[in-house]
Amino acid sequence: MEDGTSRPSGLKAPGFSSSVHGLHEMSDSQNNTRAQLTSTSYIGGVKRNVPAPGNDSPFISHNNNVAHNGNIALLPDAKRKPTGKSIELKAKPSTTMIAGARAPKGTSLQDLTRGSGTSGSNIGSYRQYSNSSYTSNSSYASSVGPGGRPPSRSHTRTRSATRPVRSATAMGIRDDGQGSNGTVPQEEPAPSTFAAQPVRKKFSKSLRKIQSTQGLSKSKSKRIPVPINDIDEKVGRMNDELAKLKHFMESTERNSTNVKDELELSKKRMIALEEEKMEIQSERARLKDQLQDAERQVSRLQYDIEEQQSRYERRYKILEEDHKRETELRTDEFKREIEKNEKLQQEFESRCGAEAEARLESLSQDNKELRSTLEKQKRDHEHEVRLLHEAIQRRDTDVRRIEDELRKANNERFDLQTQIRGNNETIERLRKRAEDAEERLSKDKGHLGGQISLLSSTLDLKSERIQTLEENAKKLQAECELEIQNTKLAAERKIAEETALLRQRLIKEEERRHKLFEQVQELKGNIRVMCRIKPPSDPSKDALIPFKPQWNDIDEDKIDGLTIPTLREDPTEPGKMLPGKPRDFNFERVFDEKCNNGDVFDEISQLVQSVMDGKKVCIFCYGQTGSGKTFTMSKRQGDGDDGVIPRTQGMIFSEVERLKMLGWEYTIEGSYLEVYQDKLYDLLASRHSKPEPLAVDPLGDELNIKGHDFTLLNDACDLDEMIKIADNNRHVAATVKNDRSSRSHSILVLKVTGVKRDDNGEIIKTRKGTLNLIDLAGSEKPDKNGPPQVYKEGIEINSSLSYLRTVLSSLGQGKTEGVDFRSYTLTQLLRPSLGKGCRTLMFVMVSPLKENENETIRSLEFARDAQKVKMGGSAKSKK
Numbered sequence: 001m002e003d004g005t006s007r008p009s010g011l012k013a014p015g016f017s018s019s020v021h022g023l024h025e026m027s028d029s030q031n032n033t034r035a036q037l038t039s040t041s042y043i044g045g046v047k048r049n050v051p052a053p054g055n056d057s058p059f060i061s062h063n064n065n066v067a068h069n070g071n072i073a074l075l076p077d078a079k080r081k082p083t084g085k086s087i088e089l090k091a092k093p094s095t096t097m098i099a100g101a102r103a104p105k106g107t108s109l110q111d112l113t114r115g116s117g118t119s120g121s122n123i124g125s126y127r128q129y130s131n132s133s134y135t136s137n138s139s140y141a142s143s144v145g146p147g148g149r150p151p152s153r154s155h156t157r158t159r160s161a162t163r164p165v166r167s168a169t170a171m172g173i174r175d176d177g178q179g180s181n182g183t184v185p186q187e188e189p190a191p192s193t194f195a196a197q198p199v200r201k202k203f204s205k206s207l208r209k210i211q212s213t214q215g216l217s218k219s220k221s222k223r224i225p226v227p228i229n230d231i232d233e234k235v236g237r238m239n240d241e242l243a244k245l246k247h248f249m250e251s252t253e254r255n256s257t258n259v260k261d262e263l264e265l266s267k268k269r270m271i272a273l274e275e276e277k278m279e280i281q282s283e284r285a286r287l288k289d290q291l292q293d294a295e296r297q298v299s300r301l302q303y304d305i306e307e308q309q310s311r312y313e314r315r316y317k318i319l320e321e322d323h324k325r326e327t328e329l330r331t332d333e334f335k336r337e338i339e340k341n342e343k344l345q346q347e348f349e350s351r352c353g354a355e356a357e358a359r360l361e362s363l364s365q366d367n368k369e370l371r372s373t374l375e376k377q378k379r380d381h382e383h384e385v386r387l388l389h390e391a392i393q394r395r396d397t398d399v400r401r402i403e404d405e406l407r408k409a410n411n412e413r414f415d416l417q418t419q420i421r422g423n424n425e426t427i428e429r430l431r432k433r434a435e436d437a438e439e440r441l442s443k444d445k446g447h448l449g450g451q452i453s454l455l456s457s458t459l460d461l462k463s464e465r466i467q468t469l470e471e472n473a474k475k476l477q478a479e480c481e482l483e484i485q486n487t488k489l490a491a492e493r494k495i496a497e498e499t500a501l502l503r504q505r506l507i508k509e510e511e512r513r514h515k516l517f518e519q520v521q522e523l524k525g526n527i528r529v530m531c532r533i534k535p536p537s538d539p540s541k542d543a544l545i546p547f548k549p550q551w552n553d554i555d556e557d558k559i560d561g562l563t564i565p566t567l568r569e570d571p572t573e574p575g576k577m578l579p580g581k582p583r584d585f586n587f588e589r590v591f592d593e594k595c596n597n598g599d600v601f602d603e604i605s606q607l608v609q610s611v612m613d614g615k616k617v618c619i620f621c622y623g624q625t626g627s628g629k630t631f632t633m634s635k636r637q638g639d640g641d642d643g644v645i646p647r648t649q650g651m652i653f654s655e656v657e658r659l660k661m662l663g664w665e666y667t668i669e670g671s672y673l674e675v676y677q678d679k680l681y682d683l684l685a686s687r688h689s690k691p692e693p694l695a696v697d698p699l700g701d702e703l704n705i706k707g708h709d710f711t712l713l714n715d716a717c718d719l720d721e722m723i724k725i726a727d728n729n730r731h732v733a734a735t736v737k738n739d740r741s742s743r744s745h746s747i748l749v750l751k752v753t754g755v756k757r758d759d760n761g762e763i764i765k766t767r768k769g770t771l772n773l774i775d776l777a778g779s780e781k782p783d784k785n786g787p788p789q790v791y792k793e794g795i796e797i798n799s800s801l802s803y804l805r806t807v808l809s810s811l812g813q814g815k816t817e818g819v820d821f822r823s824y825t826l827t828q829l830l831r832p833s834l835g836k837g838c839r840t841l842m843f844v845m846v847s848p849l850k851e852n853e854n855e856t857i858r859s860l861e862f863a864r865d866a867q868k869v870k871m872g873g874s875a876k877s878k879k
């Protein structure tokens with residue numbers, strides 16, 4: 001390459017330029033292949049260039065000089081230039097190749113241009129030949145020529161070098177190389193860049209084979225002439241190879257596009273991942289902030305808790321000290337109390353009341369007579385009530401009759417209205433017919449003139465008739481309405497009159513009931529006595545007193561007497577017991593062990609009623625300890641068998657409501673007192689300090705306690721609350737007979753004041769009643785071996801009860817003056833309840849046990865004596 005003209009591709013091929021035009025920018029592999037191919041074109045010392053598409057210059061420059069010696073000069077290996085994207089092929093300067101006008105040596109021109117005429121015209125003949133031999137290369141020219149080359153081929157090649165499927169592709173190339181006709185299979189898979197390598201090797205190998213077959217040597221001096229046909233064949237094969245390469249390049253380019261797309265996708269994915277990473281980082285920062293906030297909050301809370309704990313500890317210490325001081329104070333107080341009690345005990349032992357017993361005559365016969373009178377009056381009363389009922393029924397019949405009449409009148413009105421409606425419809429129909437007729441008449445006036453006038457007059461008549469009917473109906477309706485109104489007014493008037501009459505009768509009945517009740521109470525006596533026998537706790541084991549009941553003559557379900565059989569010693573045979581004279585006791589009512597608190601209250605509820613009527617009533621329970629006094633009076637265990645006090649509580653307030661309807665307004669006041677060791681205390685007073693004893697006015701007719709106020713009770717709840725406070729404050733202790741024995745007499749006092757006003761609000765009637773409910777402490781034989789306090793209490797209780805018996809005995813003997821109530825607080829308290837006009841009911845409670853027989857008989861005897869008391873006048877205290 002003597003001229004050494006440098007080309008942009010780096011290919012230096014003087015006199016070769018046109019033949020290699022279009023290949024200078026091929027990839028390395030392509031260049032390499034091309035270089036080899038190019039070198040094959042030097043076989044036989046003749047430069048055989050690959051025909052360049054679109055090139056006007058001869059594809060292979062057959063120079064006469066080239067083939068003059070008839071030898072093929074083998075070109076030295078083309079050198080690769082590492083710089084640039086293309087490879088620069090350099091022929092050795094010594095190589096005898098196509099060199100412009102340079103005459104080749106060796107191969108003769110005739111050999112080369114066999115059958116072509118003169119050497120001067122061999123170019124044209126060669127072109128002709130070459131054109132015919134390389135017709136198929138025109139496709140190559142169009143694809144790899146200067147205009148058709150892809151711009152980034154070298155880059156594509158570099159990328160292709162990394163593909164891992166080289167050998168497989170190379171195999172494909174090898175297979176293809178076997179085709180001798182130079183056609184490239186269209187469906188062949190795209191070979192990789194490295195496929196060129198085995199192709200190259202294969203080509204070199206075949207070249208070497210040819211060379212060895214033909215005895216060619218690389219040595220310049222030993223050039224062996226090669227037949228032109230062989231060379232053409234080789235060139236054809238080379239062209240095939242080139243076509244394959246072209247195909248390979250195309251597929252490589254496709255691959256490269258795919259790879260590019262993949263790269264783009266990867267980039268996008270990278271960006272997405274980056275964004276995701278950023279998001280995660282910001283989330284992490286946010287969570288970190290939250291964590292720090294939470295930590296700060298926790299420490300703040302911890303500080304608060306510690307603060308509060310220390311505050312509580314300080315407060316606890318203060319409370320503890322307070323409690324200690326309080327305890328010490330209470331201990332001192334208790335000690336002082338014990339000392340005082342001891343002093344009182346000594347005082348008490350020095351005093352001992354005398355026991356007196358008095359017996360009174362039986363009033364049972366009187367009672368029986370009174371009872372029959374009462375029954376008669378009861379029957380009369382019932383008869384009157386029946387009459388009243390009948391009157392009410394008659395009035396109801398009248399009202400029903402009026403209602404029937406009203407219904408009839410309404411039905412008539414409805415019939416008339418229906419008739420009017422029917423008439424209206426007839427009129428309407430007639431009018432319509434008249435109109436039709438008129439229409440027809442207008443068409444045929446002459447014929448129907450008379451008919452029209454007839455119809456018109458009929459119509460007028462009908463209209464008049466209708467009008468009359470309508471007026472009649474209206475009149476009838478007005479009359480009906482007036483009658484209905486009158487009937488209504490009359491009925492209302494009648495009802496009002498009858499209601500007023502009934503109200504009057506009711507008030508009269510109430511007054512009569514009041515009077516009758518008073519009479520009955522008077523007849524029953526001032527002190528009425530009832531007895532209750534406590535049921536044995538174990539009837540199968542307990543030895544019992546053989547009580548014989550006496551059934552009431554009138555009310556056969558009730559017992560009003562008891563007989564206790566007695567024994568006496570046989571005078572003839574000491575130690576032998578014979579039946580003695582039985583002991584009989586008659587009372588107003590005896591409740592045996594089967595009766596409950598409800599039965600008891602049914603019997604006495606009329607007394608509570610009389611308190612509302614303005615009476616002084618005293619109900620007290622007397623009996624041996626443990627005989628059931630508190631059970632009868634105060635029991636409140638929610639099993640439906642409440643005692644007298646809880647039932648009274650309910651009854652009084654429901655009576656207040658009932659009497660309100662009859663025009664009465666009631667005020668209830670209450671107090672709960674206790675007589676403990678002959679001193680009166682307020683059970684409602686606070687027990688934080690020592691309660692002060694109260695003093696009773698010994699003279700007045702009313703119970704007056706100095707310096708003591710009654711509590712206003714607005715409803716049953718207030719009274720309930722008051723009773724609960726008193727129950728908690730009452731003195732109780734365990735005795736031989738009772739675990740919770742009352743050690744004091746308790747008195748619930750209820751003052752009832754009722755007023756009735758006229759229409760101007762002036763008070764016209766007043767009722768003032770008092771109810772004393774007394775639960776006495778139990779009579780007992782004091783146990784000297786028991787606790788000294790209980791023994792002392794027992795003595796005091798017995799003394800006061802003995803004195804009560806003395807007082808009752810005096811009253812039973814008819815004394816009304818000079819009775820000494822003042823010796824004991826209990827009798828002082830009871831004095832206003834034992835005067836004239838007072839109702840006193842005594843319950844004597846007895847035990848059924850044989851072991852308590854003596855005490856039971858003593859209690860029954862006391863009750864019998866109390867029954868004899870007749871209070872003709874007001875009980876007067878001894879002055």
Ligand SMILES: Nc1ncnc2c1ncn2[C@@H]1O[C@H](COP(=O)(O)OP(=O)(O)OP(=O)(O)O)[C@@H](O)[C@H]1O
Nearest residue numbers: 534535625626627628629630631738741742777778
């Ligand atoms: N009718 C009865 N039915 C059932 N148990 C009764 C009855 N009467 C009294 N008891 C029971 O006998 C025990 C003594 O009754 P309670 O306390 O009423 O006697 P007490 O006469 O008030 O005694 P004390 O005079 O000592 O206070 C109590 O456990 C009571 O539940």
